[in-house]
Amino acid sequence: MRRIGVLTSGGDAPGMNAAIRAVVRKGIYQGLEIWGVHRGFAGVISGDFIPMNLSSVADVIHRGGTILHTARSERFKTPEGQAEALANIRRAGIEGMVVIGGDGSFRGAKVLSDAGIPTVGIPGTIDNDIYGTELTIGFDTAVNTVVDAMNKIRDTATSHERTFVMEVMGRDSGFIAMAAGLAGGAESILIPEFPWTIEEVCERLSRSQERGKRHSLIIVAEGAGQGFQIGEEIQRKTGFDTRVTVLGHIQRGGTPTATDRTIASLMGAKAVDLLVAGEARKVVGISCGDVIVHDIDYVLSHKKEINRRLYDLAATLAI
Numbered sequence: 575m576r577r578i579g580v581l582t583s584g585g586d587a588p589g590m591n592a593a594i595r596a597v598v599r600k601g602i603y604q605g606l607e608i609w610g611v612h613r614g615f616a617g618v619i620s621g622d623f624i625p626m627n628l629s630s631v632a633d634v635i636h637r638g639g640t641i642l643h644t645a646r647s648e649r650f651k652t653p654e655g656q657a658e659a660l661a662n663i664r665r666a667g668i669e670g671m672v673v674i675g676g677d678g679s680f681r682g683a684k685v686l687s688d689a690g691i692p693t694v695g696i697p698g699t700i701d702n703d704i705y706g707t708e709l710t711i712g713f714d715t716a717v718n719t720v721v722d723a724m725n726k727i728r729d730t731a732t733s734h735e736r737t738f739v740m741e742v743m744g745r746d747s748g749f750i751a752m753a754a755g756l757a758g759g760a761e762s763i764l765i766p767e768f769p770w771t772i773e774e775v776c777e778r779l780s781r782s783q784e785r786g787k788r789h790s791l792i793i794v795a796e797g798a799g800q801g802f803q804i805g806e807e808i809q810r811k812t813g814f815d816t817r818v819t820v821l822g823h824i825q826r827g828g829t830p831t832a833t834d835r836t837i838a839s840l841m842g843a844k845a846v847d848l849l850v851a852g853e854a855r856k857v858v859g860i861s862c863g864d865v866i867v868h869d870i871d872y873v874l875s876h877k878k879e880i881n882r883r884l885y886d887l888a889a890t891l892a893i
């Protein structure tokens with residue numbers, strides 16, 4: 575293997591730059607040429623490749639977003655788009671690829687591998703919804719962003735004796751809401767994985783008010799319900815003064831935490847090692863602070879579950 579490509583795809587996540595940096599620097603250390611692809615699979619189709627050197631990734635380890643830009647490409651899901659992409663990869667002399675993104679991006683990585691381009695996936699998504707890894711790049715930063723917002727909301731909630739509903743990202747999974755809810759001391763955590771009712775939420779609120787609590791914080795993953803609707807129902811059913819905050823895209827941005835930079839560096843370097851060793855169709859992950867490797871099919875055919883113990887613990891501690 576002499577030349578490898580690297581791309582970021584799907585939603586951006588803080589720490590992706592640290593992963594790109596690790597791929598470029600470890601690759602050059604191993605004597606490889608590294609080419610960056612702009613805008614994910616869309617850039618593979620349009621042949622938007624650039625050679626990268628040591629200084630291409632200088633001063634990026636602390637930056638959120640992705641210097642390679644990212645995109646969602648419907649065309650890459652079609653046989654025509656894939657044929658164009660593969661022709662471009664071959665024409666550029668790229669012999670292996672590193673794909674940084676979520677599970678959709680891994681399906682794209684599988685397409686490349688199936689077509690004979692050895693490809694390794696690195697989990698990069700704030701959602702943490704990838705099987706086979708304890709952490710995905712960006713999750714820790716996003717959770718810390720939410721906890722920071724909860725701390726600020728808590729100040730105003732206490733001062734005005736209000737109930738706050740905070741809606742966070744997670745259309746299909748509640749990992750961010752779960753982790754931030756526990757770390758931020760939320761009264762209730764509403765996530766798509768576990769059923770909940772508005773009556774139960776209101777009952778918990780009333781109980782905590784009865785024992786003298788004057789403010790409450792409820793965290794809801796967007797896939798479990800709409801913050802504004804939930805806030806209205808709480809106000810109507812309990813009469814508690816309720817406000818709603820929808821955090822939105824600030825959860826995607828910001829300087830990556832040390833944890834995200836570390837796991838990105840570990841996984842980026844490992845992805846290069848795997849390609850050099852002739853491995854393909856692999857996904858790297860993190861377990862107990864170290865890098866692990868799985869087959870891409872294994873990762874794509876399993877669903878990561880929320881840790882029920884953490885969910886129950888959060889409920890117990892919020893009595």
Ligand code: ATP
Nearest residue numbers: 584585615646647650675676677678679681682699
């Ligand atoms: P996030 O978790 O942040 O949403 P993701 O990687 O899951 O990230 P997707 O939009 O699902 O985001 O996928 C990113 C891109 O991967 C798609 O736009 C498409 O180009 C490619 N992709 C997704 N699914 C497939 C598939 N089945 N076959 C080929 N390519 C795919």
